[in-house]
Structure formats: structure tokens, C-alpha cells
Amino acid sequence: MTDLTKAKTKLNSKVKQKKKISKYPRHSLKILKGNFAAAEGAKLCRAGFIPSYPITPQTTIVEELSSMVSRGEIDATYVNMDSEHSVFAAAMGAAMAGERVFTATSGQGLFYSHEVLHAIAHFRLPIVICNVGRPSIPWNIWSDQSDSMSQRDTGWIQFYGESSQEVLDGIIQGYVIAEKLDLPVMIVLDAFYQSHTSENIWIPDIDLVDEFLPKKKKSGNEIDIENPKSFGGLVPPEHYETFNFQYWRDINEVENLTNKIGKKFGKHFGREYSAIETTNIGPQTKMILVALSSITTTARGVVQNHPEVGLIKLKLFKPFPKKSILKALENISDDTIIMNIDRNFLGDKEGAVMHEMKRALYGKTFKMCDVYTGLGGKDVPPSTIEKIIHKGFHSPEDVMWIDFE
């Protein structure tokens, strides 16, 4: 794009903004299920290689992408693979050769690809995927974050979308972050509550996305026929830490970059994001709920009736946004109850949110509570949030199962 056309585009968007044609200029409004919003996101980002394998409740994402490819709406190579292990291995190969890659999975599929998740992260490949969260055994296909949270240590950046708009927008931001740091990004959405539930979704025009996420640039680390290299050979002890150190340096950038890109996204698209979001936190706060994904919406509604209860929504979960959390709790009384809501069960006394929050708040004197709820897709209605708040104030325990007393 020449500078002149850039200027014109800018001018046009300004004119449109003034005219208030719609809430978001250069967008169209559609009613979409979460999975279709995810597919739109991949399309808008011009993913060039999409390996796929079906698994409930993700399947409609790859179905929709295959339709888009067959209708000629996107210029992508779509391949029906033989397993999730193969899906992620193919994604790895294409990304090594410099393609922008997208895929989606859920539960068992993510568990099965565990080995490849590590490899993708540590080959430093900027792949973006959607994971529609569900648990493993006992067999269950409904909303639960045990799958993605058990992949915390694979080295992937993890974002959790509260709404399907956030999922679509998260994919766009995800590619910017991934390609900036050469790290893979997992966007997590709730099974059925998001994946199969329709919402109003603002879909940006593709040229608006192109301005924000330009064509994938070569990093120089790709497979290059003219300049052959060997990738992934056995690394001896004297070299090994070098890779870990470089990784560590870059993963530490993620939180700041998330906030920076979220702000930039706000300027460009009109919807601003950050690593965490806070509600109702101030000098009056006596309890703070910590939640992710769609439970956050319910909790936000409930805390409107409890001025003394605040809410932290984690959008970035891995690496854990410690800096943002500490900042949010800067002026909060030391005896505030931090109530961590865990929709994951990793076979430990405490859930993953509690683990991460405890690590982030090491040395602080807040009262830390953990509550398991919503596992295996169990609904978490406002009455459950009320119950959590009530129990937190009147009979708090370190770890609670809200429906087992």
C-alpha cells in the first residue's frame, strides 16, 4: 500500500467514524456462534495452512474453515489429517517453512498433541490455535478448562476469551504477538456456552485486519532451499541452556506486549484489551473474585449488587500476568479475600488459578481461597456466584467445592 492510499484509508475511516455509520467503522455485524467467530478470525488473518481433525465441541470450527476454502473465500491449504498428533506435526512442518498456520482442537485432541505442543513452542513457531475446553476422563464433552490448563508448561501463550468477540479479536492479536516473539498462542473458549451459543459479533473488514496484521514476514529461521540448515538436531549439554535462556527472555515480554498490542488494537478497531480486566476494585473492596472465560460475565453481573466484591478477569493466563495483578491489588487492604474460581481439576488439592495466583502474590497477606465449580460443563449461574461470595465472607475454607458441603 502506498502512503497516499494509506492516508486515504485513514481519512475514509475518520469520515466514517464521524458519520457514525455503525458502532465500529469498517466492520459488519453478524450473529455467530463462537466456533464460527473463531473460523472468521482465522480467515481474516489469512491463515495459509489449516490441518484438521474433528473433535467435539471444536469440530464446527474446522468444518467452517473447510467450507471457506472450498468456496474459495480463503487462499489456504486445508488437509484432513489422521489424528491431532499429526495435525500439530503438520502445523509444525508448515510453520517451519514459513506459512501462517491455524487449527483448532479440544480436550483429548489437545492431550494427544501434548508432545507436539512442546516441540512447536521450543522450535519457536508462531502458530495460533483455538482450543474449545473440555476435560478428559471421566468422559465428558462440556465446558471445563482442565485440558488447556494442563498444558500450561508446554510453553504456549494462553488467552481465554470471555466472549466470542474476544475470541475473534484474540486470534488477530494472537498472530501479532506470536509473530513478534516467535511463540505459539492458544486461544481458549468455553465449550457450548461459547462454542455453540450465538452472539452479536463485529467482524472487521479484511483490509482493516491487513493493516494491523500484515503478511507474514520471514524471520530468517525458516526452511530455506537456497540456504540449507538443520533443524532440531541433538543439542549437547553445553548448548542446551542457551535455547531455554532465549525462550525465557522472550516469554517475559508477553505480558507487556499483550497490553501494548491490546491498546493498539483498541485504537485500530475500537475495542481495547489488556492482560487482565478489573471490575469494582477500590478502597471498599473486601473480596475479589478471580475468573476466566464466560463465568466472568456472570460474576460481573453479580458483583454489581456487592459493592465490596471486586472481580479480576484473566485474559492472559500463561505466562501469568503477575505485574498486572500486583498493580490491580496495589491499594487494596491486606486482609482482602482473594477468591479463585477454578473450572479445572488437575488432580491436585488446589486448582490452576489458585496455584498461579499464589505464585503471583507470594509474600502478600491476602486471604487466599480456592473454589472448584462448573467442572465438566456444570452451569455456574448467578446463584452459585452468590453462594461463593456468601461462603467466602461467612465460612471461608482454603479450598471449597461449592456444591459439596
Next chain:
Amino acid sequence: MEPLNEFIIRDEKVFSGALSCRGCGWALLVRHLSSILGEETVYVLPASCFSIISGPYPLNELKGSVVHTLFAAAPATATGIRAALDRQGKKDVTVAVLAGDGGTFDIGLQSLSGAATRGENILYICNNNGAYMNTGIQTSTATPYGAITTTNPAAKIKDIWPKDLMGIIAAHNIPYAATASLAFMEDFRNKIKKAKETPGFRLLMVDGPCPPGHKTEPEMSISVARLAVETNIFPLIEVEHQNYTINHEPEKFTPVEECMKLQGRYSHLFKNGSSELVKQIQEYTDMNWKRLKDLAKSSVN
């Protein structure tokens, strides 16, 4: 005058310093393979002896790109690389998987089957040395009946017949599959050339000499490989869309024990003369040879 020997490599596409054992098949295989495929090749390696032979970080023995991938995932990784190269207009670049028998017969079989069924434009080479040699000679489903490995030690020899991988791959109806031997170099080189020129999924199964694993002397590698073909233990065949061709008919009958006796992994079978098991192996080998002859006869060529 040009020498008639087809197996003289005039333009080496490997650097010196391969980390193979003496008498290993991999080193010779890859020298010939790379000299025919050329430098515009992406080699995809699952875990195998060749992962080490081709050089640890930051070395690369091959003049070409090398991707070390996960044990179960070489054909899938190659699928992604192939797709990316095609999208970038590099359709002439060869993508070649170099795998061992463990990575082919066992842990990589699903990924192999997927790529073969999809007809990915990939050349798959299996160096079949009949066990997990890189980890120290453990049984794979390619291990021959009667052989000793570290997981089938003397008291409990391998009493399972190896998997018919060529039959499995033929059932995928791919355009080209062949067996090859380093003792039949002209046939081997011709098969690489043919495989290189054939579009689609192609597989070459190469008999892999392995002195430490087969308990042979390094200088005997080629002799043992030749005897494996002459005894019909490792017949040289081609399978094109399920049509079988036999490439070498032994001129005379040579009993399997001529080949087996040279290998320490079978020494327990010959302690008190030739055992009943050797007879069974001979019968199985004869039956398999007859089966291949019948398949070749009934093939539409």
C-alpha cells in the same frame, strides 16, 4: 571412457564425518540417495540412528535442509513442509523422510498410513535393520523371527513373524513402493531415480546392515545383504499401484542359514547343528517368495 559402474558418486552431497558405526547401512544409503536427490531436498528425520549420524546441533552432514522431528510424526511433519513449499511455488523440491523400522513399522505407522492415503508428494525411505538399534537393539515389529535382541534375549527369542509392511503400504495403492539392497547398487540407484521422478507418495524399504545389532563383522555388511536377497529373505520387488514386479530372481537355491549363520543374532539357532526353528524360517521364506511370485504373475503390467 566413462566407467560402467553406476555406483561411483561423482558429486558428493554429504560432508565427511558421518557418525555411523563401521559397516552401517545408513551412511552408504544416504550418500547414494543424496547424490541423486540433489541439494534442493528437505530431509525429515524421526528419531532413528540417522538422527545421530546426520550430526548433532549445530552440525549437518547433508547438503540439503534437515528437519529432525518427533518419532511418531515424520510423515505428518513432511505433509506440512510439502504443503508450505507447494504454496511457495517450490514444487520441484523433494521432501524425503528418512526413518528406521521402528519409526515406520511401529510408532510412525499411523502417520505413514495417513500420508500414503492422502497421496502426499513425499519420498519415504525406511532403512530396515530389524530392531530399535539407536536405543541399543530392542525388538520392533520388523525384527525377524528367531533373532535375539536386548528385549528378546536368548531365553525368550523373538517368536513373532515380522509385519508385512510392503503389503500394508501396497494396500494404500500408492504409485511406487520398492525394496532395495545396498548389495545391488545399480538396482538401488535406479529405484531412487524412479522414486524421485514419480509424483505422489513413494516408499523405499532398504535392507539395513547393522554390525552391532546383527552381530556381524563390519566388512561383511554387503555380503550379508547380498545373501539376504539370494536366500529370498529380503526379495527385491517393486509395487506400483498394487502391481508387483520381482527385480531379482536368484539363479540357484541358497538356504536361509547361509545368510543367518553369518549373524550373531541367530547364533543360538545353530548351537547344535541347524534347529527346527531354522526349518520353520526356511518354510516361511519359501512361502513368502511363492506368494510374491504369484502376486507378480497376477499383476497387470
